[in-house]
Amino acid sequence: MSAPRTTALSDAPYVPSPEESDAIARMKELLGPKGWIDNPADMEGNLIEDRGIYHGRAQLVAKPATTEEVSGVLKLCNEAGIPVVPQGGNTSLCGGSVPFEEGNEIVLSLSRMNKVRSIDPLNFTMTVEAGCVLQTLQEEAAKADRYFPLSLAAEGSCMIGGNLGTNAGGTNVLRYGNARELTLGIEVVLPDGRIWNGLGSLRKDNTGYDLKHLFIGSEGTLGVITATVLKLFPKPRDIRTAFCAIRDVDAALELLQRARAESGDSVETFELIPRLVIDLVLKHMPDCEDPLETRYDMYTLIELVTTRDNDDGIEERFEGILGQAMEDGLILDAALAQNEHQRQELWKLRENASESQKIEGASIKHDVSVPVASVPTFYAAAAEAVHKVDPEARIVAFGHMGDGNLHYNVQEPEGGDTKAFVGNWDAYNRAVHDVVVSFGGSISAEHGIGRLKREELAHYKDPVALDLMRTLKAAIDPKGIMNPGKVI
Amino acid sequence: MSAPRTTALSDAPYVPSPEESDAIARMKELLGPKGWIDNPADMEGNLIEDRGIYHGRAQLVAKPATTEEVSGVLKLCNEAGIPVVPQGGNTSLCGGSVPFEEGNEIVLSLSRMNKVRSIDPLNFTMTVEAGCVLQTLQEEAAKADRYFPLSLAAEGSCMIGGNLGTNAGGTNVLRYGNARELTLGIEVVLPDGRIWNGLGSLRKDNTGYDLKHLFIGSEGTLGVITATVLKLFPKPRDIRTAFCAIRDVDAALELLQRARAESGDSVETFELIPRLVIDLVLKHMPDCEDPLETRYDMYTLIELVTTRDNDDGIEERFEGILGQAMEDGLILDAALAQNEHQRQELWKLRENASESQKIEGASIKHDVSVPVASVPTFYAAAAEAVHKVDPEARIVAFGHMGDGNLHYNVQEPEGGDTKAFVGNWDAYNRAVHDVVVSFGGSISAEHGIGRLKREELAHYKDPVALDLMRTLKAAIDPKGIMNPGKVI
Numbered sequence: 016m017s018a019p020r021t022t023a024l025s026d027a028p029y030v031p032s033p034e035e036s037d038a039i040a041r042m043k044e045l046l047g048p049k050g051w052i053d054n055p056a057d058m059e060g061n062l063i064e065d066r067g068i069y070h071g072r073a074q075l076v077a078k079p080a081t082t083e084e085v086s087g088v089l090k091l092c093n094e095a096g097i098p099v100v101p102q103g104g105n106t107s108l109c110g111g112s113v114p115f116e117e118g119n120e121i122v123l124s125l126s127r128m129n130k131v132r133s134i135d136p137l138n139f140t141m142t143v144e145a146g147c148v149l150q151t152l153q154e155e156a157a158k159a160d161r162y163f164p165l166s167l168a169a170e171g172s173c174m175i176g177g178n179l180g181t182n183a184g185g186t187n188v189l190r191y192g193n194a195r196e197l198t199l200g201i202e203v204v205l206p207d208g209r210i211w212n213g214l215g216s217l218r219k220d221n222t223g224y225d226l227k228h229l230f231i232g233s234e235g236t237l238g239v240i241t242a243t244v245l246k247l248f249p250k251p252r253d254i255r256t257a258f259c260a261i262r263d264v265d266a267a268l269e270l271l272q273r274a275r276a277e278s279g280d281s282v283e284t285f286e287l288i289p290r291l292v293i294d295l296v297l298k299h300m301p302d303c304e305d306p307l308e309t310r311y312d313m314y315t316l317i318e319l320v321t322t323r324d325n326d327d328g329i330e331e332r333f334e335g336i337l338g339q340a341m342e343d344g345l346i347l348d349a350a351l352a353q354n355e356h357q358r359q360e361l362w363k364l365r366e367n368a369s370e371s372q373k374i375e376g377a378s379i380k381h382d383v384s385v386p387v388a389s390v391p392t393f394y395a396a397a398a399e400a401v402h403k404v405d406p407e408a409r410i411v412a413f414g415h416m417g418d419g420n421l422h423y424n425v426q427e428p429e430g431g432d433t434k435a436f437v438g439n440w441d442a443y444n445r446a447v448h449d450v451v452v453s454f455g456g457s458i459s460a461e462h463g464i465g466r467l468k469r470e471e472l473a474h475y476k477d478p479v480a481l482d483l484m485r486t487l488k489a490a491i492d493p494k495g496i497m498n499p500g501k502v503i
Numbered sequence: 504m505s506a507p508r509t510t511a512l513s514d515a516p517y518v519p520s521p522e523e524s525d526a527i528a529r530m531k532e533l534l535g536p537k538g539w540i541d542n543p544a545d546m547e548g549n550l551i552e553d554r555g556i557y558h559g560r561a562q563l564v565a566k567p568a569t570t571e572e573v574s575g576v577l578k579l580c581n582e583a584g585i586p587v588v589p590q591g592g593n594t595s596l597c598g599g600s601v602p603f604e605e606g607n608e609i610v611l612s613l614s615r616m617n618k619v620r621s622i623d624p625l626n627f628t629m630t631v632e633a634g635c636v637l638q639t640l641q642e643e644a645a646k647a648d649r650y651f652p653l654s655l656a657a658e659g660s661c662m663i664g665g666n667l668g669t670n671a672g673g674t675n676v677l678r679y680g681n682a683r684e685l686t687l688g689i690e691v692v693l694p695d696g697r698i699w700n701g702l703g704s705l706r707k708d709n710t711g712y713d714l715k716h717l718f719i720g721s722e723g724t725l726g727v728i729t730a731t732v733l734k735l736f737p738k739p740r741d742i743r744t745a746f747c748a749i750r751d752v753d754a755a756l757e758l759l760q761r762a763r764a765e766s767g768d769s770v771e772t773f774e775l776i777p778r779l780v781i782d783l784v785l786k787h788m789p790d791c792e793d794p795l796e797t798r799y800d801m802y803t804l805i806e807l808v809t810t811r812d813n814d815d816g817i818e819e820r821f822e823g824i825l826g827q828a829m830e831d832g833l834i835l836d837a838a839l840a841q842n843e844h845q846r847q848e849l850w851k852l853r854e855n856a857s858e859s860q861k862i863e864g865a866s867i868k869h870d871v872s873v874p875v876a877s878v879p880t881f882y883a884a885a886a887e888a889v890h891k892v893d894p895e896a897r898i899v900a901f902g903h904m905g906d907g908n909l910h911y912n913v914q915e916p917e918g919g920d921t922k923a924f925v926g927n928w929d930a931y932n933r934a935v936h937d938v939v940v941s942f943g944g945s946i947s948a949e950h951g952i953g954r955l956k957r958e959e960l961a962h963y964k965d966p967v968a969l970d971l972m973r974t975l976k977a978a979i980d981p982k983g984i985m986n987p988g989k990v991i
Contacts, residue, residue, distance in 0.1 A: 135874070135876055137756060137760060137875075137876035138874045138875050138876030138877070139760075139875070140874070181709065182709050182713075184707055184709075188706070188707060189706075193707060193709075195713070196684070205967070205971075209967050209970075210967065211965065211967040211968055211971065212965060212967075213965070213968065214943075215943055215945070216874040216943065217872050217873070217874060217907060217943070217944065217945050217948075218676070218677075218872065218875065218906040218907055218908070219672055219676060219681060219872045219903075219906045219907065219908045219945065219948040219949055220872060220945035220947075220948060221669065221670050221672075221681075221720055221945070221947050221948060221949055221950065221951045221952070222945055222946060222947050222952060222956075222960055222963075222964060223720075223952060223960060223964065223968070223969075223972050223990055223991065224717060224720065224721055224725075224971075224972050224975060225670075225683070225716050225717070225719070225720050226968060226971055226972070228713050228716030228717070229712060229713070229716070229717060229975075231713070232709055232711075232712065232713055233712050237712075248768070249763055249764035249768060250764075268625060272625060272627075275737055275810075276737035276738075276810050276811070277810075277811050277812070278811070279767055279769055279809055279810050279811055279814075280736070280737060280810060281767055321767055322763075322764050322765075322767050322768060323764070323765050323766070323767055323820075324765070326767075328816050332811075384705050384706065384707045384708060385705070386623070386626045386628070386704045386705060387625075387626050387627070387706065388623055388625035388626030389626070415707075418706040418707045419705060419706055419707065420706070420707045455702075455703055455704065455705070456705065457703070457705050457707065457708035457709070457710055458710060459708075459709050459710050460705075460707040460708060460709060461707055461709055462709065463709045464709070464710060464711060468710075472710055472711060475710075476710060476711065477699065477700060477701070479693070479697050479698065479699040479700075480699055480701065480711070480714060481711075483693075483699065483712075483714055483979070484711050484712050484714070486978050486979065487712060487717075487975070487978060487979075489978070490974050490975065490977070490978035491971070491974065491975075502711055503711065
């Protein structure tokens, strides 16, 4: 992808056609006074995303309160040819949830559809509306003595409809899967306003094509997810956390496989952290400490979870796995959290990785995945490619090793020329992504495509797959009103 | 659905058009002498399914050896308008894998595409061709010290392509999911012959619509799955099995929830078995025994699995769960297998359920699912509905309670009139399926739709979902050559 630039807004107001004006007027009537805003100042938060790269305009922000109102809005838009940008918490990292600059679109905010329709602890499910904030759902599940495992940095503001629309990942994918795997059913409003009630809560259903998987991860380009039935899990009763210095990335892979098998597949976290991340965190975050006395090149943060009450065996199991790995030279040293405070101290080293990079200077980010077993060779090959662009570039590649998903970021050289570094944006993208694809990997592991990576997708995606995607888009949204210019 | 009847074959041979004849001739040339048969006697096994309900005809059975040959066949068929019936092990229980009676179709057998392309134990994946027999794949995984959990009655002859095409279920779904959840990537030949190589082995990939889920479970109506990347798991090291007499279906639900939480979600089997099943098995299977001295109304077969070496704790955990449930009155009595022989003895009570029913007399079968927590109320409501048709009908409802999936079979009354019983076929279907749907359930939990349940699907499926399915079918297979008359 090209280096994203903050977009300039034209001063010329968008002039709607009479048909559009009429549709907007009817929409306002349908939604009632609480159901829309069109004052540019009031809409601002819906038109710009957090990082400020994209800043769009819109005819209106529609805020329907019910599925029927969403249906009414889409029907009007489809008839009048008004493009629609569905929006949840507006925390997309790829510009998927904000409109373009032209001003002809409307934003469809799901924020008022925020009811938990039901929680069924015995069935391990909850039925919720798209506008529920992720963290609220985690809390609601916990109140019912259940666990909803989706967890990611934006959980305090992102909404479940957006999580499903982008098939969100996060830190618990290794054990529980992405948002897709956590979903049993969805309710969708199609581009022409028809409502598909697919809110089943079945574990098995082989009655025709599995339509929900088409909408999950489609980033609002095929319809609007208005509600969902989510899977719940037994609540974790005990968590053990270790920060391990490891021999190298190969050792991390071996340790991951052993830990999975020996723990009965209850490894919830397996994060890879190179020394440079620790150095940056210690440099820029005053209250962080290196838990080990000696410097090492590579680390992993590992967590083992039990859902059993009084599972005294977890300590023994965890120490057994780590002890054997130490004996075999995979682990060089380790710090085990003895309590929740110590656990949080260890997590700070991981959680501050991005923020420390930002303070340190410019960095060019990639959200990539490769087959888990290829992580070690990929790690080396990608470094070689990056250093061909600039031997002084610093590689800050860390993240969800358990899923083969690394945040493969390139940090400007120490004391280097920032402008020259940023000028190599495209070259770094090409270097990293070429290697990723040569390993059968993905150029967007968990953040989606949105607007930011659309060209990159067109460059790398299998042409037959791209064509199939276009065929499906044309079939389901023939007028092309759903989030145009995003994904495909 | 109406009572299926053995279909009568017309004597008149199918007369192909000159265009079709030309396409068939070119197909034979493309496939070579080993790659096709067209002698009716030789084709017989490909034209009839095991239960003999459907007996079709075909112009040719094509047996391509490579993905490119599949591509060539579909291209020719698409151009000439010849309908194609993809076929794996031909073990469909719904007539999905055999042609109709007209004789204008060809059967596309994947049986020669049976190579295991690669096994990657460190990545926990294997890449295999569609014609691999399921049991062979289980064995290949085991040789690599890994576990491929898909397991079902036909595993000795069914093929993985068919398993994916029908999203097969089986006995290990509770812990590992259906065939869909076990699949990381697929290779598909589209109706026009284009090959989509979606053989990724990534755990995370958010680059556009998830196309694989569209083809999995589509029963060959959208394209032909020619190869797949499957997930592997750590191999079980110890299995504990118990046959428990339980208070009632409510107690089974409570026990299931407890066992999941207390075992760290390592319950691999949770089967519900009413007394009538045990009675029929003991009556008709001479080498089966009731493991408990007293008669009870309801039983569960439970298995707990560990993937850890020397996991001595599993016995304690299992007995802890069962002991507490006994104390609380959920379990009335239990037999624990002390060794593999005893385990097999317990499994025989479950595995002989269908065969015993068959010997006992006529039965009308339903493969249904409801939300797991609704199983107890569904169980009672469905019995009421069945007994409204005939108070003497015997209900043999057993199966995968852990997934909410019951084989809800109705057995003819003891000493009753078989003809009158079978005459009520449609009434029983309607009785059971109406109750299923009132619980938000599925009329085909794991067997698919095929030809047998097509009308039933049209009757029960949400009309918007049905219409979406038709839209997708028309978009991907505009000439309608892929397995026409099946599913939709």
